[in-house]
Amino acid sequence: MKLVLDLADDLALALRLADAADVQSSARFRAADLAVETKPDRTPVTDGDQAVERAIRDILATERPDDAILGEEYGGERADGRQWIVDPIDGTTNFLRGQSVWGSLIALAIDGEPVIGVASAPALGRRWWGAIGQGAWAAALPAGEPEAIEVSGVRRLEDAFISYNAIQGWDDAGWLDPLLALTRASWRARALGDFWAYMLVAEGQLDMAGEHDLKVYDIAALIPIVTEAGGRFTALDGTAGPWSGTALATNALVHDEVLQILSSHLPPSAR
Incomplete structure (x- = not known):
């Protein structure tokens, strides 16, 4: 670049x-x-x-x-x-x-x-x-x-500790079923909110954090921290950048698995 x-x-x-x-x-x-x-x-x-x-x-x-x-x-x-x-x-x-x-x-x-x-x-x-x-x-x-700081080395979602922030945001967006599927596929799930969950991903204490209903100022500062720590940061649909209104940060190793589970459990109208 x-x-x-x-x-x-x-x-x-x-x-x-x-x-x-x-x-x-x-x-x-x-x-x-x-x-x-x-x-x-x-x-x-x-x-x-x-x-x-x-x-x-x-x-x-x-x-x-x-x-x-x-x-x-x-x-x-x-x-x-x-x-x-x-x-x-x-x-x-x-x-x-x-x-x-x-x-x-x-x-x-x-x-x-x-x-x-x-x-x-x-x-x-x-x-x-x-x-x-x-x-x-x-x-x-x-x-x-x-x-x-650096992200964790957890390679499987079944071993991952994840955070989803607020369940209401997922429900309001019509993503409640994908969220439930994600939590069932993970080791532990917690609603740790706001910027803090993403910093825990960057430090290796969480393996994934994601949420809906965000503005660019909620996301932009988090991306360089997570990615420079070795993680991956996209929207919940896999789109790059801070402008989509959603966020998904992982240790990079479980990212594709998370995206696959989320997309496969969306209702047809949301795909």
């Missing part, structure tokens, strides 16, 4: 953006005066989400003024060339309920393809990142030493 030759400066910037995000989000986590609104799509947004995205956009306006930005709270459209894709707080429901599984997702995409991804979870005390050609890494927050 000749467009991506030197990502060192951009990765350093992405990590600084994550630092700024952590400052804003941590200040509002479990705050007694946390402001919560409901967006038109009926999903919640907090003043923490908004503060994080503003902080990231302010830095990018100075550091990368010519780059496009697409963020959950302040919008943007898919753009050619360089584009930062931001989910200021992935797991907002957890955040506003005081649960610790939430994080800021920051990606750099070039011509729609994510090449850098950072997922920072200060309440969990952990950060993950990856860049094409530079491997996948994780570190304890606030200042742990980076360590390389």
Whole structure:
């Protein structure tokens, strides 16, 4: 991929953006005066989400003024060339309920393809990142030493530990039968949600994670981390890229088997 030759400066910037995000989000986590609104799509947004995205956009306006930005709270459209894709707080429901599984997702995409991804979870005390050609890494927050991460070596779905996030999303999409077939074919299945399940795939603690009803900012940052850890990341129908609205991340070894089970149990109208 000749467009991506030197990502060192951009990765350093992405990590600084994550630092700024952590400052804003941590200040509002479990705050007694946390402001919560409901967006038109009926999903919640907090003043923490908004503060994080503003902080990231302010830095990018100075550091990368010519780059496009697409963020959950302040919008943007898919753009050619360089584009930062931001989910200021992935797991907002957890955040506003005081649960610790939430994080800021920051990606750099070039011509729609994510090449850098950072997922920072200060309440969990952990950060993950990856860049094409530079491997996948994780570190304890606030200042742990980076360590390389890699996916598991599990080769058979019957031995695999999988996560499906929320059963309602599969049911609403008409994929409940494929999900049940997948869980029956696996060793263990859990509903571990949001970005965290994908990071567990990248670290080798899960062998698969997948879900429906996603936006590009839910997915983009996860792809370089999982793939640089040795995994594979597609949509649930096998389509590549972050724009399809679904996600399937595996250790690569069970990916084709998962796709086959899902597709073979779809109703004819959904194939």
